[in-house]
Amino acid sequence: MTIAQPTLPLWEDEPLPDHRSRIVARSSDRFAWLRARSQGVTATDVARLSSAKALQSVAQDKILGSGFSGNAYTDHGRAREPEIAKWVRAEHRIEPSDALFHAYGERSHLATPDGLAELNGTLVLAEIKTTASAWKSIPRSYLRQVWWQQYVLGAERTLVVWEQHLDFVPISTEPKCRWVDRDDNEIHQLVGLADQLLRLIRR
Numbered sequence: 001m002t003i004a005q006p007t008l009p010l011w012e013d014e015p016l017p018d019h020r021s022r023i024v025a026r027s028s029d030r031f032a033w034l035r036a037r038s039q040g041v042t043a044t045d046v047a048r049l050s051s052a053k054a055l056q057s058v059a060q061d062k063i064l065g066s067g068f069s070g071n072a073y074t075d076h077g078r079a080r081e082p083e084i085a086k087w088v089r090a091e092h093r094i095e096p097s098d099a100l101f102h103a104y105g106e107r108s109h110l111a112t113p114d115g116l117a118e119l120n121g122t123l124v125l126a127e128i129k130t131t132a133s134a135w136k137s138i139p140r141s142y143l144r145q146v147w148w149q150q151y152v153l154g155a156e157r158t159l160v161v162w163e164q165h166l167d168f169v170p171i172s173t174e175p176k177c178r179w180v181d182r183d184d185n186e187i188h189q190l191v192g193l194a195d196q197l198l199r200l201i202r203r
Helices: 030-038 043-047 052-064 072-092 140-153 184-201
Strands: 023-026 099-103 106-111 115-119 122-131 157-166 176-181
Touching: 023 030, 030 099, 043 140, 043 184, 052 184, 072 115, 072 122, 072 157, 099 140, 106 140, 106 184, 122 140, 140 157, 140 176, 140 184
Parallel strands: 122 157
Antiparallel strands: 023 099, 099 106, 115 122, 157 176
């Protein structure tokens, strides 16, 4: 499969409307949140879009359902996220968020960042992870997720925060974190892949 070159996003040369006007659902209403996510391309979907083969796999899961409902690792992540979010708020002034947003000009491009704030007039996001591995760098799949969220929200930076655990017990009293800046070249590629994914699932 040839991966088509993406077109420029509609917002490229114009200011974005306030992100709060583009809330689709909230994860606190899980039924509405899951239903809205099923009808578009989310950051979780985009994280997997590493190749043409991966594109086909994600499309199949979107059409048929992946059958994955969680495991001990995802359960641990859900349990720890609120506690890590408290640290993010205290240390970096980024508020937790459960809102699902759509991109300006494309209601099928969706993202639910773990946190967001306007700092010095700039919108920034937070993404929280738990891991059993020691990261030397942020995994590429998570970077794709971060860049997608930046595109959907119109954000400039994301604080990626991760807590390592051993047998589901955190190994440190504080998580680690690193800022990731917006990369429009990567975003343009992801927008093109997402649009191909939408075409596959809407056949």
